[in-house]
Amino acid sequence: MSFPEGVPSVPVRYSITSPAGGGPGEGTLQLMPTVPAIRVPGADGVFTGGGTYRFVDGQLVDGAGEQVRLLPTNVDGANPTVWAWLGIESVNGAQPRHFYFALDANAEEVDLGAVQQLAPDLTQYLAVPGESAYDAWRQAGNDGTEEEFLASLVGPPGDITAANAYTDETVTQGLAAEVARADTAYDPAGAAGAAQTAAIAAASSDAANKAASAQATAISAASSDATAKANTAQSSAVTTAASAAAALYLPKAMLAVDSFMAQSGTKVFGHRGAGMVCPEHTEAAYDYAIAHGIQAMELSVNVDSEGQLWCLHDLTLDRTTYNTGALNTYPSTGVAQRVLTNGRVMLGQGWTDQPMVPLRRMLDKYLGRVVLFLEPKGNDAVVPLQNLLSTSYPHANQSVIWKAHVGTSFVWPKTQGYRTWCYVDDGSSNAVLDGKDSLVDYWGVSTSMTSARRKEIVQRPGSKPVFSWPVYRRSQRAALEADGVVGLMSSDPVYVRGTTAQATASRWDQQVKESGGTPQADYSVDAALKFSETEGWVSVNRARGTYGLGRYCPIVPGAGGYRITIEMKYDQINSGDLAVHGGLYFGKVSDDPYEFNTVNPSNGYHLILRHNGVLRLYRHVTTQTGGIQLGAGDILTDAPVAGQSMTIQIDVTPITIEARRLGNAAWTTGPIADASYRGGYFGLSNGSISDTAARPHWRNLLITQL
Template identity: 55%
Template sequence: MSRHLFGGSTSDYAMERVGNQLLLRPGATGTVWDAVTGGTQLTDLTDIAGSSITSVVAAVDGAVAFYGPDGVTAVFVDFGYGRRYAMIPADVASAFAGQLDGVLAAATDVAAAKATTAKSEAITAAASSSASLYLPSAIQTVDTYFAGATALAPRFFAHRGGGMVRPEHTMAGYRAASAQGFPLEVSVNVDASGELWCIHDTTMDRTTNRTGNVNSFTTEEISQQVLTASRSMLGAGWAEQPLVPLRQVLDEFLGKTIILLEAKGNDAVVPLQTLLDTYYPHAPRSVVWKAHIGTASLPWAKSRNYRTWVYLDVGTSDATMDGKDSLVDYWGVQTTFTDLRVQQVVARGKPVFAWPVYRRSQVARLTGFGVVGIMASDPRYVSTALPQRTASRWDLQVKESGGTPTIDYDSTYALQFAPAPDVGWVSIASVPNQSYGLGTYAPVQAGAGGYRITFDMKYKVLPADLTLHGGFYFGKVADDAYRFGTANASGGYHMVLRGNGQMQLYRHTAGSTTGTQIGSTIATTAPVADTAMSFQINVTPTTVEVKRTDGASWTTGAVADTTYRGGYLGLSNGSVTDVATRPYWRNLAITQL
């Protein structure tokens, strides 16, 4: 028998964990053992030159290399930093190969075939052993994360990294979502150079400053010339972000955060599979293979022990699902599916995830049918039931979590932050009957005496028809979209200020297209173009009152009405029909009474 060389590779250094860092420790002295704990110390060692030693000393760069006792093929080194490190011989592959070659030389044709098989199995086993020793272990695995997921305790994922509040599929989005504890949905496409980039669409048009197919750009062009185009939806306070290569995302998050990974373009599937096989064989521990029901990639994924999430179309048949059921771990339903279809998919018995989710009211509906996974573009908002703050910072021009326009994920209906000289003012640049939910302040937390909402409002240009109005809605029990003159899913109150100065308070019943005025019409001074007006809404356990406070302190008085005491609120363009005459708001604040 002979001694085997231990160390000398890029992984074999004396290191100490300090906080979240591994620091090299040159000159550190270590003892060698035959077990990870306990066991017997091995002292029959030699250095690289063949001189006898009883312990090992790290070189000036921290590297470790030595020869072990005869025939020993696994040791554990203890540098006194709280744990022992496993090492296998650097020459183990050649030793195995030599043994197998000897068998091959002496064997018959049948024996040679068996030896070839044995060699392949030995190499695979060695690779597997090395992977378990040296590749990063998942801090959080797919199975542990989803264990215990129920409709009462669903799991939430960051759709496109949280694209309703951050530029989608960017490091800024991924890092924020991961820091908040949410798994990442990562979509990839391949460029002309074969590099995989995190981007949902196969074209650049919707989300970046460039146009054309992703696969028509080289790696260098994307890295130097392509930025996101997110400000129209997220606000001018955002700096546009560069696109991010998939390898950067995997290197930073793999093993630390669950990743739901999908190749969007067909041409990206094989490059993605090759990348994972070659450089990330440990990925199945913390990566879910996400794919459309029409994919042909599921056998590959299951052969490598990936969990699979397969999402459906509205028209996907049960027969199609049956054909792939054995390859599916989780089914995916769209929020647009009918109640019955969601229930049918849940009834198949496998965990069901839903997408895209923007509102808490959607979470309530889906989990009510048994959905256990929520892929949300604003997971921080939909996964909680409390407000995030009580006063606006619209001067920062950054979209707030919980902001819900009537049509989600569409810049046409997004909250608009006014530029100078109107910084701090916001508006909804879409008519008619558009509104914007303020979920970051919801549900409003009332004190023993209720709560108060204050804000400023103005018309930069007065409506030609002075009976048209804008205003503010409040008291809704849920965050479903509110539209004046439209049947809404939940009821609430709506205060209006008309172009002629009339101030009114309305109650809106769920399912009704018209409101009911409560209290009297108050004749206030007519608005002046581009001049701020101030308002106060007081909600007590028994009354509702609206005041205009920038002049004579006009008020509806405390109207006795207890119909709605929900905590959801928002801005409303009311009956305004011309975008140029839409209302603007600023300085929102909520206080307890």
């Protein structure tokens, strides 16, 4: 970056290793001072500096390809004297990392990847103190108050009459003295004396006229000069005040849309905040996403009967709250005091009911700090949202993406400088897209759209970035990235963004849905995990239902493999059909949904425990519905007793698989030589059970290495 003349700078680079397996890291580094502005001696104005830069192979370059230079933090005489640089690093799409550092003015070149990092509390600053004129007056031996000091600078109030008398007297005395001097010098007599007197009078009059004219000219010039200087001072003061006011706000505006999109790697956005982990469109959902490093999220908006905007996906309160009816029939006070979300139904009774959140609160809290997708979901919310942004948040277009369906208008957001995301139906024709193209910055495609159609939209003329929704599985992410999609709107953004397991032991006693839990259907109460009121049991209250346990996936085996241990029980035995079963599926290479006796998208294994006590182990392939039984045959264990816990154990080594029910040494398949699949994804299965009263329950999951 360029620097004003006289301002010192230090060239910097950034050598960092990729977290993906060695080699030089690539990505972006956002740099900003920890203070709003720095005044440098000998330079006009103040230095604000910083920006977002790319680093490749240790080189840190700006938009013009030039090496980045930074202001040292120890410039002599700078105000403030103590401050630091803040770096926000994003390497190969990994979660951003923050660090603080100082920069020595004597350094020839600094590698920011190896600087000594400062603790945040060492980056605070103090303004440079200065000696006041009053202090200097006191030190010179004067004794008095500050008011007396000010009076000494100005003097006592003047008397204009006395001043005029003094001036008139001085002029009169001066003229009389001049006449006396002239008389003495020329000694005039008679007419000559009269002429002399007349000449003196004329000279006196001329001098008086010229003096008056000079005085008027001087006063006019002084007045004009004072006015000009006052105007200049006023303009400078206004500019300084505006800069100071901007400095107070602008540090919050750390992430603009274009800066975010310039980051490398796939972008992950929070869908309804994080609507499959927290109650959707609540402050808790938004806070969860941002607290885990998600840099962009969606705010759906609807309006109440008084014109206040609320974060809500539906036009009615029926699905997400304990109330019913359209939001636009409720008064603002009623929504604020009486409407609570019912996220406990889908996310577990461990949740407390959450209040509705006003849009203004979220804008005040997060606008500028993260990228916000704003979408008015009802027609009556469009104009109130436009008016709110125009009057109260005129800077919103820097960090807001206007989100809307292909069937709506994009004229207003584009004329106001907003980036726009147009999401399309699976059946939207190219002609429909062509009609919107000039007003669209990003296209939106659904996960239900065919891969071929997604690729067509990605490859449209103009190569506009394409985002997809709703994404809640890593397997969906992989497929979308293969199609060229660069943005993922996810209801479980932390899990979808990740690649590793988050835990090895369950805490289902907390009675809250975990990140990484993948039911067969998104936003479905029926497919959700059900928590018991006591003892930490969970179940899937859906016929033949399954539930992926992505929080614990992919399992990373030790040198000898890994072991899955879990307790299981049936609260009701199906006496009419003791062959029905539940159990676990495992060994899958991805987290795509699984169902018993169905063609599934990926291979794996399935352990079943029948109501009559028979234990079996199956291998499943993608070419047939039924499983392939492994081992010598049925393992006969004691018939389950209603409500009584059983412990299941699965051992997976590099070359064998063994399933057992603990409690009897004979209740095991023994090690089976089968190394067909070694994927790390697994989950719970109701197997063949269609009567949910007879479904299995599980608790105390534990994964250990062998």
